[in-house]
Amino acid sequence: MKYNKIVSGNTVARLPKYIRLLNDLEQRDVDHVSSGEIGRLLGLTPSQVRQDLSCFGSFGAQGYGYNVPRLKHGLQSIMGLDRTHNVVIMGAGSIGKALLCHMRFKENNYRVVAAFDVNKELIGSELNGTKVYHPEQLKYLHEKCPIDICVLTVPAEQAKHTAKTIADLGISAIWNLTNVDLGLQHRNVVVEDMHFLDSLFSLTFYLEEAQDAVAGRVI
Amino acid sequence: MKYNKIVSGNTVARLPKYIRLLNDLEQRDVDHVSSGEIGRLLGLTPSQVRQDLSCFGSFGAQGYGYNVPRLKHGLQSIMGLDRTHNVVIMGAGSIGKALLCHMRFKENNYRVVAAFDVNKELIGSELNGTKVYHPEQLKYLHEKCPIDICVLTVPAEQAKHTAKTIADLGISAIWNLTNVDLGLQHRNVVVEDMHFLDSLFSLTFYLEEAQDAVAGRVI
DNA sequence: TAGATTGTTAATCGATTAACAATC
DNA sequence: TAGATTGTTAATCGATTAACAATC
Numbered sequence: 001m002k003y004n005k006i007v008s009g010n011t012v013a014r015l016p017k018y019i020r021l022l023n024d025l026e027q028r029d030v031d032h033v034s035s036g037e038i039g040r041l042l043g044l045t046p047s048q049v050r051q052d053l054s055c056f057g058s059f060g061a062q063g064y065g066y067n068v069p070r071l072k073h074g075l076q077s078i079m080g081l082d083r084t085h086n087v088v089i090m091g092a093g094s095i096g097k098a099l100l101c102h103m104r105f106k107e108n109n110y111r112v113v114a115a116f117d118v119n120k121e122l123i124g125s126e127l128n129g130t131k132v133y134h135p136e137q138l139k140y141l142h143e144k145c146p147i148d149i150c151v152l153t154v155p156a157e158q159a160k161h162t163a164k165t166i167a168d169l170g171i172s173a174i175w176n177l178t179n180v181d182l183g184l185q186h187r188n189v190v191v192e193d194m195h196f197l198d199s200l201f202s203l204t205f206y207l208e209e210a211q212d213a214v215a216g217r218v219i
Numbered sequence: 220m221k222y223n224k225i226v227s228g229n230t231v232a233r234l235p236k237y238i239r240l241l242n243d244l245e246q247r248d249v250d251h252v253s254s255g256e257i258g259r260l261l262g263l264t265p266s267q268v269r270q271d272l273s274c275f276g277s278f279g280a281q282g283y284g285y286n287v288p289r290l291k292h293g294l295q296s297i298m299g300l301d302r303t304h305n306v307v308i309m310g311a312g313s314i315g316k317a318l319l320c321h322m323r324f325k326e327n328n329y330r331v332v333a334a335f336d337v338n339k340e341l342i343g344s345e346l347n348g349t350k351v352y353h354p355e356q357l358k359y360l361h362e363k364c365p366i367d368i369c370v371l372t373v374p375a376e377q378a379k380h381t382a383k384t385i386a387d388l389g390i391s392a393i394w395n396l397t398n399v400d401l402g403l404q405h406r407n408v409v410v411e412d413m414h415f416l417d418s419l420f421s422l423t424f425y426l427e428e429a430q431d432a433v434a435g436r437v438i
Numbered sequence: 439t440a441g442a443t444t445g446t447t448a449a450t451c452g453a454t455t456a457a458c459a460a461t462c
Numbered sequence: 463t464a465g466a467t468t469g470t471t472a473a474t475c476g477a478t479t480a481a482c483a484a485t486c
Contacts, residue, residue, distance in 0.1 A: 008453070012424055016417035020400070034467060042400075046467090047455050054469055062468040063462040079420055080427035098317035103415060110419075148426065149419075173426040175419055181239070181261075190429055192422035194413065196322060198235035200329075200368075200394060201298055203411035205231055207367065207392040208299035210409055227477070253443060265443090266479050273445055281444040282486040 011052045015079055017042055018052070022072035034065035085110050086147050090162055091154035092117035092132050095177060099151060100128045110149070114141055135162070142169050149173040156180050163191075230271045234298055236261055237271070241291035253284035304329050305366050309381055310373035311336035311351050314396060318370060319347045329368070333360055354381070361388050368392040375399050382410075 021041055025033055035049040042049075053059055053071075056078050060066045076082050087105060089096045092115045105112050115127060116135045123134050133141070141147070150166045152159060152174055159178035166174055167186040176182055177194045184191060240260055244252055254268040261268075272278055272290075275297050279285045295301050306324060308315045311334045324331050334346060335354045344351050352360070360366070369385045371378060371393055378397035385393055386405040395401055395412045403410060 010453070012421055013417070015424065016414065016420040017400070019420070020417075036467080045455060047457095048453090050467095050469065051454075058469065060468050061462055062460070063466045065467065079424045081420065081423060083427075085423060085426075094313075094317035094320045098313040099415075101313045103419075108416065108419075149422065172429060173422055175422050181236070188429070188433075190422060190425045192418055192425070194415070194418045195235065196318075196413070197327065198232070198239075199411055199413045200322075200327075201235040201238070201300065202231055203368065203392055203394050203409060204300060204304060205234065205298045206409045206411070207304075208302075210391060210407070214407075229477070255443080264479060266481095267477090269443095269445065270478075277445065279444050280486055281484070282442045284443065 007055050011055060014042075014044070014052055015075060018049075019072060019075050019079070019081070022068055022075070025068045026072060030068055032065045032067050033071075035060070037065070081109055083109065085149055086113050086145060087111065087149045087151060088113050088138065088141070088147050089115040089130070089151045089153060090135065090138075090166070091152065091158075092119070092122050092127060093153060093155070096151070096153040097127055099153065099177075100130055113145055113147065135165075138165070139169055142171060147171050149175055151175045151177065152182075153177050226274050230274060233261075233263070233271055234294060237268075238291060238294050238298070238300070241287055241294070244287045245291060249287055251284045251286050252290075254279070256284070300328055302328065304368055305332050305364060306330065306368045306370060307332055307357065307360070307366050308334040308349070308370045308372060309354065309357075309385070310371065310377075311338070311341050311346060312372060312374070315370070315372040316346055318372065318396075319349055332364055332366065354384075357384070358388060361390060366390050368394055370394045370396065371401075372396050 018038070021038065022033075035046040035053075038044070038049045039046045050060075053066075056074070059071045059074050073082070087110045089100060089112065092100075096115060096117070100112065100115065112130050114137075115130050115132045116138055117123065117132050118135060122132045125132050138147075148171075150171050150173070152163060152166070154162050156178055159176070159180040160182055163174060163176070163182040163184055167184055167189045172188060173190045173192075174182070174184075175192050175194070177196070179195050179197050181193075182191060237257070240257065241252075254265040254272075257263070257268045258265045269279075272285075275293070278290045278293050292301070306329045308319060308331065311319075315334060315336070319331065319334065331349050333356075334349050334351045335357055336342065336351055337354060341351045342353050357366075367390075369390050369392065371382060371385070373381050375397055378395070378399040379401055382393060382395070382401040382403055386403055386408045391407060392409045393401070393403075393411075395410055396415070398414050398416050400412075401410060
């Protein structure tokens with residue numbers, strides 16, 4: 001994929017929101033949309049929308065806007081969502097299980113190849129059609145069927161160690177849901193953190209701030 | 220809480236990371252730490268750390284740095300984490316259950332008052348010590364015991380409707396884990412989104428980008 | 439005291455917003 | 463054609479980084 005500009009992290013974080021909106025519009029049979037309308041629906045300025053999209057090429061047409069399916073497919077291709085990615089779940093505790101049952105992996109072109117857990121009662125069983133293995137099997141699985149993304153849902157104490165194992169095997173992406181900073185030294189592994197507690201703490205901060213404002217205290 | 224400066228969203232997003240680090244340091248009996256050391260451990264510049272902290276007052280001492288417990292308690296107080304917040308879980312599906320079992324709510328001063336679900340088999344049961352009610356009970360519970368934070372883990376189709384109900388009841392914070400943009404009009408409700416798919420999509424983008432770079436393609 | 443490190447002011451860098459020629 | 467809207471360049475705004483006096 002060839003880009004026109006350097007893509008900022010903020011832009012990348014907005015791409016899924018564009019895709020989400022475009023899916024909505026497509027389902028409602030809207031065939032085209034302007035940057036102004038996209039902005040209105042997502043709380044962005046028209047300029048921002050056009051700047052974001054122009055990082056990846058020219059999707060629109062003057063006087064008309066953007067063709068919804070075309071832009072959607074364009075963005076999906078840019079994000080790699082049109083290719084199938086092999087995924088494994090490390091840790092079949094309740095968060096792992098919840099993801100297995102409720103994340104629309106298949107619909108979004110992710111193939112959940114296996115789950116891994118040290119719990120002997122789980123090993124050999126199936127969770128929503130995905131078989132659970134002992135973690136030491138990961139190496140063999142990866143050799144047989146290369147893993148693109150490891151979803152890390154092990155207990156916090158095992159997070160760093162498991163992450164290192166994954167990175168050492170040469171798996172290139174970790175989706176980290178452990179609320180632990182992995183602190184990996186590997187250059188060639190991409191990590192995306194989803195820290196539940198961090199998010200809840202931020203919410204709490206804003207809640208307190210809003211209540212202070214109502215109480216008339218100085219902010 | 221009185222602040223020196225306007226606190227940017229980026230700064231707020233970093234506060235939980237400081238707290239996480241300070242907890243670590245406290246457990247290892249480190250009694251003081253410099254902005255340089257904090258920066259090294261979190262991948263920030265010393266300046267950035269000092270700028271962030273100076274939004275909330277003067278926690279440090281020249282030539283010494285920051286006292287770990289003092290800074291930790293200071294930040295916790297600023298974020299409101301030293302006060303107890305009443306929480307309910309809307310939607311006791313597998314994500315709701317996973318949160319009930321694995322989020323350290325209690326240890327972090329959140330009191331999970333109740334869970335709500337339309338599933339008749341769940342109503343009346345207990346999940347990890349939390350009783351499940353029919354959603355229409357929320358109103359009465361909130362009158363009896365004011366809810367600070369609603370955790371939204373209902374299916375996507377019900378997300379917007381449930382959010383509106385919550386906001387109409389006057390509950391001031393929603394932690395949204397539904398992968399849906401709620402689009403609330405209420406000014407006085409604080410929403411924090413945790414979009415699983417958005418996060419996975421961002422990871423996928425970076426993975427593709429990294430692979431393109433390895434393949435020597437132009438970026 | 440001398441070295442270390444803060445809090446804050448100034449400089450730089452990057453992201454957002456505005457403006458506008460091109461054109462559907 | 464006239465109105466609408468793009469893609470891009472320039473202007474503005476905000477966040478990060480650097481510098482430094484104050485001082486533990």
